[in-house]
Amino acid sequence: LQGEAQVRPGDRIAIAMRNRPEWAIAFVAAALVGALPVPVNSFGTGAELRAAIDSVQPRVLFCDVERLQRLEPDLAALGCHVVVAGAPTDEARGLLGFDAVSAPGGPMRQPWAPQPDDPALLLFTSGASARPKAVLSSHRAVCQAIFNIDFIGALSGMTSPKAVAALMARALVPATLTVVPLFHVSGLHAQLLATLRSGRRLVLLHRWDPAQALRTIHEEKITQFNGAPSMVQQLMGTAGFDPAGSARTLGGLGFGGAGLSQRLVQSVLGMFPDSMSGIGFGLTETNGAVSAISGRLFESKPHSSGPLSPLSEVRISGPDGQALPAGQSGEIWVRGVTVMQQYWGQPEATAQAMQDGWFRTGDIGYLDEDGFLFVVDRLKDVINRSGEKVAAAEVESCLSELPAIEEAAVIAAPDVATGEAVLAVVVPRPGKDLTPEQVQAHVAAHLAPYKVPSRVVIRSERLPRNPAGKLLKGELKSQYAA
Numbered sequence: 001l002q003g004e005a006q007v008r009p010g011d012r013i014a015i016a017m018r019n020r021p022e023w024a025i026a027f028v029a030a031a032l033v034g035a036l037p038v039p040v041n042s043f044g045t046g047a048e049l050r051a052a053i054d055s056v057q058p059r060v061l062f063c064d065v066e067r068l069q070r071l072e073p074d075l076a077a078l079g080c081h082v083v084v085a086g087a088p089t090d091e092a093r094g095l096l097g098f099d100a101v102s103a104p105g106g107p108m109r110q111p112w113a114p115q116p117d118d119p120a121l122l123l124f125t126s127g128a129s130a131r132p133k134a135v136l137s138s139h140r141a142v143c144q145a146i147f148n149i150d151f152i153g154a155l156s157g158m159t160s161p162k163a164v165a166a167l168m169a170r171a172l173v174p175a176t177l178t179v180v181p182l183f184h185v186s187g188l189h190a191q192l193l194a195t196l197r198s199g200r201r202l203v204l205l206h207r208w209d210p211a212q213a214l215r216t217i218h219e220e221k222i223t224q225f226n227g228a229p230s231m232v233q234q235l236m237g238t239a240g241f242d243p244a245g246s247a248r249t250l251g252g253l254g255f256g257g258a259g260l261s262q263r264l265v266q267s268v269l270g271m272f273p274d275s276m277s278g279i280g281f282g283l284t285e286t287n288g289a290v291s292a293i294s295g296r297l298f299e300s301k302p303h304s305s306g307p308l309s310p311l312s313e314v315r316i317s318g319p320d321g322q323a324l325p326a327g328q329s330g331e332i333w334v335r336g337v338t339v340m341q342q343y344w345g346q347p348e349a350t351a352q353a354m355q356d357g358w359f360r361t362g363d364i365g366y367l368d369e370d371g372f373l374f375v376v377d378r379l380k381d382v383i384n385r386s387g388e389k390v391a392a393a394e395v396e397s398c399l400s401e402l403p404a405i406e407e408a409a410v411i412a413a414p415d416v417a418t419g420e421a422v423l424a425v426v427v428p429r430p431g432k433d434l435t436p437e438q439v440q441a442h443v444a445a446h447l448a449p450y451k452v453p454s455r456v457v458i459r460s461e462r463l464p465r466n467p468a469g470k471l472l473k474g475e476l477k478s479q480y481a482a
Helices: 021-032 046-056 065-078 139-159 161-170 185-198 210-219 229-236 262-271 295-300 347-353 392-400 436-444 473-481
Strands: 012-016 036-039 060-064 081-085 095-097 119-124 134-138 175-178 201-204 224-227 253-255 278-283 288-294 312-317 330-336 358-367 372-378 382-385 388-391 405-415 419-428 455-458
Touching: 012 021, 012 046, 021 036, 021 060, 021 081, 021 185, 046 065, 046 134, 060 065, 065 081, 119 139, 134 139, 139 161, 139 185, 139 288, 139 295, 161 295, 175 185, 175 210, 185 201, 185 224, 185 278, 185 288, 210 229, 224 229, 229 253, 229 262, 262 392, 278 295, 278 358, 288 295, 288 312, 288 372, 312 358, 347 358, 372 392, 382 405, 382 419, 388 392, 392 405, 392 419, 392 436, 405 473, 419 436, 419 473, 436 455
Parallel strands: 012 036, 012 060, 036 119, 060 081, 081 095, 175 201, 175 224, 224 253, 253 278, 419 455
Antiparallel strands: 119 134, 278 288, 312 330, 330 358, 358 372, 382 388, 405 419
């Protein structure tokens, strides 16, 4: 990088490829020379990839053949060196092969000493409801986020001695199966960087396939699997999944992303008793976990996202920005060493998100008397029905308890009489018949009348999600809310 592309500290190095070893090597190489790694959503279209790359103006782009094909019409206009994994050097087209630039015998690396507050990483937000923003974080923030993962592991072990003893008795080499994209904080920080720091084994799955994941867990003796709730649910529903057989090496399952139903929690706890299963709450802007919970603590408070990290302050704020007492729901604000420096090139968006050092998450939640965080919903997912506030997540959780439902999403729809109406989009389980009336009757039996969906859409195909497993409610609203 230094010799071939004249990369200097502060330059951006974009990485646009599927999960593969070259991804990790490119990331670490960029960090070693003081450049800013910029992981790009590899699932994007050519136009989306181009927009992300243009926004950060990298000196070098690392990509694979598939991403190269999507960018082919715009290669000359990118204005950077392009290194392709899985292809040879092509001087005529200005392309460098990854094998060539990583071969032994190149020039020695020029040493570089980072300062704690130097920029270290540009990571795009998931873009579940808006155009992704590039989040700039310092070396201090990223490194402390990895120490934070150490703390979470230590706390889980100290509070779950029986589960730890069972894991130790197996005498298996710790191994994590990574299917979450490395371009998201849940894949990069909690899996790749944590694995590098602890010297554990990481197995990369090229793309999400539940059956292939189960085979890999069995063949590679995987001890930990973390994924979006939809991935965990699909894995457990795969033919042949057996905690005492095909999945016997797993010491637990971890949930990331959003959309966690209590039915899924109870299924995991039932299949994996005394395990290190758990969940956490965090964002790209906080470099990962603000709170986390697993093992015995998760069993005791399965609705919670866990106790707070000692590196994070959390304030539950009312509409006026004042802190609310324990038990009252409001917007979750976070302050601490792991919080981002800014949104790259977007000062107005940065000013809107930050207030006196606090990052406004846009999530609604509360702290209980023990200091455990409970995430209720997204601020924009609260439906105002004739002045009554309806949390979409509460209705979705209720719907998940209906055995005939595979997936469910609740969104707001315009309504002349009530302002906003509750609209439920549900996907039946294979082979199950479901009517809107059955769905409404189920909710009516468990929740207040104003929370019952006014309209129910029975959908045959899976709900749309981004690569991190987050539900794309914007797509559902554009399709159904009118």
